[in-house]
Amino acid sequence: MIEVHKLTKRFGRVEALRGVSFKTKRGAITAMLGENGAGKTTTLKLVLGFLRPDSGTVAVAPGRVGYVPDRPAHFAGLDGWTILTLARPRRDRGASGNGRGFGALVLASSRSLLFDPALLRRRPASYSAGNAKKFAYLQNLILEPDLLVVDEPFSALDPPSIRAVRNILCGLREAGKTVLVSSHMLAEMERIADGFVVLKKGETVAHAGLREWRLLRTARRGPDLESVFLRLTGAEGPGPG
Amino acid sequence: MADPVLFALTWRVTRRRLLGSPPAIAAALAFPAFVVWLGLTDSYGTAAKFFFFLLPHVFLISAQDAVRSDIESGALESVLFLGGRFRGFLGLKGLALAAGAGAYAVVLFALFAAWGLAAGGFEPAFGLRFALALLAGFYYIALAGALSYVLRAGSNVLVLLLVQAAAVGALIFSTTARTGLLDHAATGEFPGWGPRLLFGALAAVLPNVVVSGRLPAFAAEVLAGLGLAVLVQSRLARRLELLS
Numbered sequence: 001m002i003e004v005h006k007l008t009k010r011f012g013r014v015e016a017l018r019g020v021s022f023k024t025k026r027g028a029i030t031a032m033l034g035e036n037g038a039g040k041t042t043t044l045k046l047v048l049g050f051l052r053p054d055s056g057t058v059a060v061a062p063g064r065v066g067y068v069p070d071r072p073a074h075f076a077g078l079d080g081w082t083i084l085t086l087a088r089p090r091r092d093r094g095a096s097g098n099g100r101g102f103g104a105l106v107l108a109s110s111r112s113l114l115f116d117p118a119l120l121r122r123r124p125a126s127y128s129a130g131n132a133k134k135f136a137y138l139q140n141l142i143l144e145p146d147l148l149v150v151d152e153p154f155s156a157l158d159p160p161s162i163r164a165v166r167n168i169l170c171g172l173r174e175a176g177k178t179v180l181v182s183s184h185m186l187a188e189m190e191r192i193a194d195g196f197v198v199l200k201k202g203e204t205v206a207h208a209g210l211r212e213w214r215l216l217r218t219a220r221r222g223p224d225l226e227s228v229f230l231r232l233t234g235a236e237g238p239g240p241g
Numbered sequence: 242m243a244d245p246v247l248f249a250l251t252w253r254v255t256r257r258r259l260l261g262s263p264p265a266i267a268a269a270l271a272f273p274a275f276v277v278w279l280g281l282t283d284s285y286g287t288a289a290k291f292f293f294f295l296l297p298h299v300f301l302i303s304a305q306d307a308v309r310s311d312i313e314s315g316a317l318e319s320v321l322f323l324g325g326r327f328r329g330f331l332g333l334k335g336l337a338l339a340a341g342a343g344a345y346a347v348v349l350f351a352l353f354a355a356w357g358l359a360a361g362g363f364e365p366a367f368g369l370r371f372a373l374a375l376l377a378g379f380y381y382i383a384l385a386g387a388l389s390y391v392l393r394a395g396s397n398v399l400v401l402l403l404v405q406a407a408a409v410g411a412l413i414f415s416t417t418a419r420t421g422l423l424d425h426a427a428t429g430e431f432p433g434w435g436p437r438l439l440f441g442a443l444a445a446v447l448p449n450v451v452v453s454g455r456l457p458a459f460a461a462e463v464l465a466g467l468g469l470a471v472l473v474q475s476r477l478a479r480r481l482e483l484l485s
Contacts, residue, residue, distance in 0.1 A: 067323055
């Protein structure tokens, strides 16, 4: 679904990416992990076309692509409903597009996200951080994407909303959609991801299916994803005791 | 290929932004009020001179918030603009601004012409002067749009206004000489390349000077400038990346 090959990107004197390569599978959730400044968001932006690589290639299979940023921002002058209608799929705009089907989709998606549809009358700039994040999910869900890219999927969300989003991401996978998430929440990633890519200082240091490392962990009575991540990134510090 | 969804989005964002901008609303209200006041206290002819000369500045004020604020707000990093569509949005924004300001100008001109026909002061040449005022207005939108790739909201227009103030100061100074630029512009005849180039430079920062209709060469210069500014904008948009 996504194939990234030897991506490099430089911002002035800063070498943000130094050869990132990975593949994601259709119908799977892939977690991109890495410390702050490892190049996760830069990689996502290159995949999404917001940035251009200095070298390397990004190939994304044809289909609808969705994106939920870490901190969503919206045009100041538009209310939530207007923004949703602008993202409305074209098939709902035809002669029979009386808005009923679209409205039902918005309501159903809002419900699954625990998002209050009454908020759509207001401008997203006035939403709380959690509601702004849920609104960004809503904007994507109504597009029914084949590939959903999410930067920090659970940031700003309360525990019920985290569960709701987790269910949505898993539901997309069940429906054969592809999900690429970048996150620091390793326990959550271990719970939902089917594979992971670990970046360190702009390079891929590990790329594996979760099944592979789970097998490894079972065989060795090994640690959890957090310990694996810390070992891979060389960030192991002194333990709690 | 034209993207109607992207244009609808661009149009709605631009329209809301214009209607929510105090300077744009103030300019849109103050300009016709000033012209009417001139017409009532002096004459329709005087009002016509100021109407055509000042009309391009309404376009300039409307272009104060063209590009940089959208880039810095983070609003372009949205599902609506994936795969480089944000570049198309920024490209269409100038078009949407020109359409909005142009529609406003057409309505004002229709009212102004109706007033002139009723008062008996309307001249057929006003049609040409209106077209030249539109040309100058579109030039302002393109120029301010190109500047807004590097300057923050409002400062793109402010820079142009400051340069214009300096140019007008220089123009006033030149009229103190017996054969100043203003005299040449009034007759449409320039003695040699020096004054011609100087007036060309003035037309580049204050395209309003071409609305008299007596300076076709300088109107062509403004038209070329419009094309160049659009080209520069399209180059800048093509190279743009969302770094924030």
